[in-house]
Amino acid sequence: MSINPASLSSRSPSQAYLDHCRQLTDCVEMQLSAIAQAADWFSESILGGRMVHVFGSGHSRIMVEEMWPRYGSFPGFNPIVEMSLTFHNLVVGCNGQRQAMFLENVSGLADRILRNFDLSDTDSAFVCSSSGCNVVPIEMAEAFQKQGIRVVALVSAKHSQASTTKHSRGIKLTDVADLVLDTGAPAGDAMVHVDNLDTPVAPGSTVGGCLVVNAIKAEVAARLTAAGQPPKVLTAGCVVGSERAVELFESAYDEHAHRLARLYEKVSGS
Template identity: 75%
Template sequence: MVQTYIQKCRAILDTVEAQETQIQQAARWFADTILAGRMVHVFGSGHSRIMVEEMWPRYGSFPGFNPIVELSLTFHNLVVGANGQRQAMFLENVPGLADRILRNYDLSAQDSALVISSSGCNIVPIEMAELFQQKGVKVVALLTQEHSEKSLSKRTDGKKLGAFADLILDTGAPVGDAMLTVPGLDTPVAPGSTVGGAVLINCIKAEVARLLTEAGQPPKVLSAGVVVGAQRAVELFESAYDEHAHRLAKLYANVGVASYVSGTSAEL
């Protein structure tokens, strides 16, 4: 089983490598957003939360990304009872929830977005992508192409995440995600979308870092003290988190109804 899974993961790497042109395009959009002082919105419900946190914040990552993670859609460890998995799976297919989430942000056409959903069929991530596009935000969808094509959308119009994406990236996992068949077990095990998704995320991250550096704005990368020294690591963490706050502030300054403290009414 171990060797079989590793072999299938190697095939996933081949699928990712074949998408180098798409990865570079996504990175270019994201770098342009970050260089403009704005943020790349990263959203995923369910276990797609893993990919959101893989992008930022963690070692080897840098500010410029807005991780949108709703606990009601992603809090899995209790499984049953209050805040259980049944509720989370129900909520990620409630129409209108995406609009309530994005109501919190003042979006700009300079922004870009990465929306992650393996099936691309749940309502909330689909509506997130749709709303981003309506605001002129370029959307990159990270999904499992084969699985999405064979799955049924939960939307009444049948549209899937890919219908609202300017660019699609494929994790390379199979239909149903699980990749191994165990003799005597009638259901496959060991999913692959997390493997492909994490590789795609980090390919994008590395390419964005290159573009920012070449543009004269090298990113503040969260780095381990054992690599850069304890003092430098603290400096990087503090400055990276502060930059994140400064970028995030722009998403709140003019959101919704203007007040005397909002950016639009600063002269008052």
């Protein structure tokens, strides 16, 4: 079916989306002091030989993968991705979205996930949830705090404020975080209204979230370098040459393994 350009407004839907994304950038820029605080805490954990635990369920998993491992990222972050909460490919049937959305609100699951790790109060945590209203991310933050671990939350503030928490005590992720960052996305996440369509399309939380994640990443890299421990950054061969790229990847993965090994030293609690 062809589209009649005359049916579109003077500002196309794609232009509208890009305009909204520019507003997300402005929102993130207004949080630079909070981003610097998060980077201070994360750098302290990494310089202390420990890790920053990064968790997200549903599509917030994207923020976890954006932090590490990918080009332009470095060791020091422990990506906690529970496949039962984040596997979107099949949509329906076995491993479908109905199950994942159900499991996001099963109390006790966060404790079972973290039971796998030997946590330390030198660690820090970054918990991502657009609504901040699902049970598992909330209980994940609570569990970290019980261990004396500082928690940075990433939410969509307007969406969280407009949403009803699923937690039995009526709390949201923002209530159990030491620092809260905002993706800038609107309530409902979708940002573009199309003529004759009664529901908006094109979400913004991923764009705003990735801006926050990479702003933090850049700040942490600067702090580690200033402290004399420049990070081993995963870098493309077209930038540093194939031999150097392989060297960086191998050394970065080795460092990640060594840091991760410390998280399994006393998992029995002994």
